[in-house]
Amino acid sequence: MSRFLFVVPPLVGHINPTVGVAAELTRRGHQVAWAGVPEVVEPLVGEQAAVHRCAAPPLNDPALLRPPSLRGPAALKFLWERFLVPLAEAMAPGIRSAVREFRPDVLIADQQAVAGGLVAEQLGVAWATSATTSAGFTALADLPKVEEWIAEVLQGLRRRIGDPAGTVDPRLSDRLVLTFSSRELVGPGNFGGQVRFVGPSVSSRPVTSGFPWEWLDPGLATVLVTLGTANGEAGGDFLTRCAEAVGARSDRMQAVVVDPSGTVSGTGERVLVRRGVPQLALLERCDAVICHAGHNTVCEALWHGRPLVVAPIRDDQPTIAGQVVDAGAGVRVRFNRATADHLGTALDTVLDEPGFRAAAVRVGRSLRASGGPAVAAVHLEQLVRSRALSGRF
Template sequence: MSRFLFVVPPLVGHINPAVGVAAALTSRGHQVAWAGEPALVRRLAGRDATVHPCPQAGAGAGGQGTDSDTARPAEIRGPEALRFLWERFLVPLAEAMAPGVRQAVDGFRPDVVVADQQALAGALVAEDLGLPWATSATTSAEFTDALASMPHVAAWNAALLRELRARIGDPAGSGDPRFSPHLVLAFSTPELAGPPARGGDRVRWVGPSLTARPSSAFPWERLDPERSLVLVTLGTANTDVGARFLDRAAQALRARSDRVQAVVVDPEGALGTGAAAGPGERDVIALPVVPQLELLARADAVVCHAGHNTVCEALWHGVPLVVAPIRDDQPVIAAQVADAGAGVRIRFGRASADTIGAAVDTVLYDPGPRAGARTIARAFRDAGGAPAAARHLERLADGRKEDS
């Protein structure tokens, strides 16, 4: 029996994949603990989860799990967005979490630390203490080496990491803390992500890590089995910019109500329809929270922001996508979907109802995107998911060499 410490940021999309892996390890007789924000981790991993508190100073999510790096202006793009992410979220979060991670290691004494790519304190503290550690890569965007064409930005990023390591890790250490020298768990497959430009032979493609989640109420009786079901969601980070897009999507899908029924995730009530049924509200069911995995098992298409978790969960079910990336890693993931033939990419800021509707028609009625989605679904299932990730972690804990 081994002991595994998961170090996670206060972001739902980064914790959920780890929850599945932790459950697989527990079922195999191992002990698991967490370093992170207790209320959020317990909401996702179960109220009995062992959580060592880590302050989340500098994290705009504030422990609420909104998957927002901070209150970043929506208009920031490109290198400025990267700078904002690192200077306003990743570095402050690492510095705030580092003392709690050290206390968690001292109290739990793990054999292996599993550090999310955005919880840099996990990697740097494990490196400093000489512990084996694995990277939990909950998005495949980092494998593309997007900064290769921007050497000045890459140099700035490397200097920032060196300075952070000097403050909270081993100043003599080297290497990118987002890529463990021991094991990198990638929750995707090359069929979607393409060959990795970073990580080398340490990368293990395990596909999505899915597990049961706390259920949310849903009016299942309002679903019409005679119509195609389209799920529309912009994730938990984009409520500040999503109202216009959700309105256009609802218009597009209402115009197709003779053959399409929509479920729209509407956290801020932008559509104003609520949960009560009324005229037209069987065409567009708008709710602040939905049981996404259960709906994906019934869905025929998904319209989303190209968030990595939503994309992979849809493709796990063989559901093609309309992707409208907004920021961060989303343009990279959207390009992966389009390149894999599993969906259609549109421009978020300029998408009209007609544009969204035409894209939905393509993924519903053109056989190509559905075939592409099913190809990726097979690859995801063959990759093994959370049980495969658990086996790789067991090998690391036992000191066994990973097969390439």
Template sequence: MSVYLFVVPPLTGHVNPAVGVAARLAGRGHRVAWVCPDPALVRRLAGPGAEVFGCAGPVPGAGGVVRPADLRGAEALKFLWEGYLLPLAEAMAPGVRAAAEAFRPDVVVADQQAFAGALVAERLRLPWATSATTSAEFSGAYDGLPKVAEWLRLRLTELRSRVGDPSGTADPRSSPHLLLIFSTPELVGPQAPLAPHIHYVGPSLAGRPAGPGFPWERLDRGRAKVLVTLGTANADAGDRFLAECLTALRERADRVQAVIADPGGALTVPADDKDVLALPSVPQLALMERMDAVVCHAGHNTVCEALWHGVPLLVAPIRDDQPVVAGQVVDAGAGVRLRFGRVRAERLGAALDTVLTDPAHRAAAARIRTAFRAAGGARAAAARLERLAAEAR
């Protein structure tokens, strides 16, 4: 039996891929625990019996710094790091160290954006693996931007001097022991890095309860079905986009039925509407196998869940890693990209028609689906972690 400590930020899209891996390890008799500033989130996703060590750190939606909605490009990246990722790491570090000393893991599994996990493991001389829940940084996102890359390096060096081992050299976003990337080169693209410690395991899609209340009986088998979702962290930015989607979809109601995730209640749709099902939350993973296209923000999890089912995408990135992931989708031929802030119903509808009718997009999505399923997912990731623990003994 080995002991694994998962260190994750309080972000659904970063916890979900680790849930399936942790479940695999636990099912094989290993001990698993978590460290997160939001223990309730981990228990909601991993199960009420999950062993979670709490720690300090900003939790989205619970106050703190609010990101201006119009930030883009380098300014958005700077805000993400200075306003969230670096403060998160400093706040988490004492709790991560206390958890490691109490739980005594053989291996620390650190999310690529939970820098504290990697830095504390390095300081305690513990082997650590990176859980790369987005592949954006592995597709040459900073190539040709040396000033940005150097700025990031300096910020991490400063962070290490405060919470890690000042003599350490490893990038906390990318373990030199084991880097688990929840994608494959077929999506990441030709710049996907290759090395003996890098393993592309594809999506880790743990079974999720669909939850009560979704009106499955209202799905129309006679029409193409389209899911519209902007993920769990973009309700503040999506009202206009959802309204344009609604207009475009209603214009195609003779042949398309829509399911729209509308957590902020931006849309006015009758509860018994036969053409549009607009709900505060939807069982996204369970819905994917019934969808013909997905309209989304290019969040890594949503993109991978769609492509796991061979569903082509219409992507409208908002911020952070989303423009890079959107580029991966388009370069792979599995979808069409729109400008989130400027899209109108006419352009959106035309792009949706293309995604639904052009067989090339569906063929590309099917090719990625094949690669994803061959990669092994949570099973492959768990096996790699077992090997790392065995090598560390």
């Protein structure tokens, strides 16, 4: 039996992939724990899970809200300076305590919880990366100045909370990178030998509230509209336009709109607005998805064979949207400029032209064939067996 510690940021989309992997490791007889913000982690992993508390910047701090108009390198710089660096500095003491108390054989650090890799390197613990987006391998290839700036930021963090003599990029372990995608979706490229494409970690998740399944009309096409959990400040107008597009087609389709911020109102009778939904269960009954090209939502939709309309906002989303379009599994629209008519036309395209559904099913098969949590668990077990260091505490 081995011990595995997942280090996660207080972001739902980055925690969810660990749930299935942890469940598989537990099924195999291993011990699992998390290091993160319990108030965010526990509702997703279950109240019985062992969650070691880490501090984090106050998530309701207005200073953390990126202006919706901020894009490209400016948005990335804002993310690092206002959130990722303060998050790393806040989490580091809690991660050290978790390592000393739990004594993991392997630490699995999310890409955005860079303190995990830095602390593991400092303490001599074998560690892997949980890559919740494949864009990290390619997105900055054409932006060498941005990558150089991030490298300097990471080196400063290493001096403050890690081993100043360390050399491994804390975003990408040199031993194992679990990538929750497939080569079919990501496309061609030269990836490191430590990168393993395991497909999305699709597993049962705790459901805290009921969903009115009886509202869905089986005679209509169902569209899921979601911008994830971190884009509420940017999404109200876009979600309203999506609702209008579906409302104009209420004779043949219905929509479930996820609106965590509660800003959408005045929708038609064939549009259901909810602050949260059981996404995996809903995807089983959907026909298409409109989203921001968030990695988890895209992979989960394609895993179910659902074509997409993607409207990337920033960060890795343009890269993921490009993967969807290149695979033939969806249509891309402009987040700020797509009108209800544009969105309606895009929906008609992915629903009426069979090639999009066929491509989504094909990519979905590749995601399923990648193995998911079971294969991820095997790679982690292999890392335990092959690790050069057993840990120094």
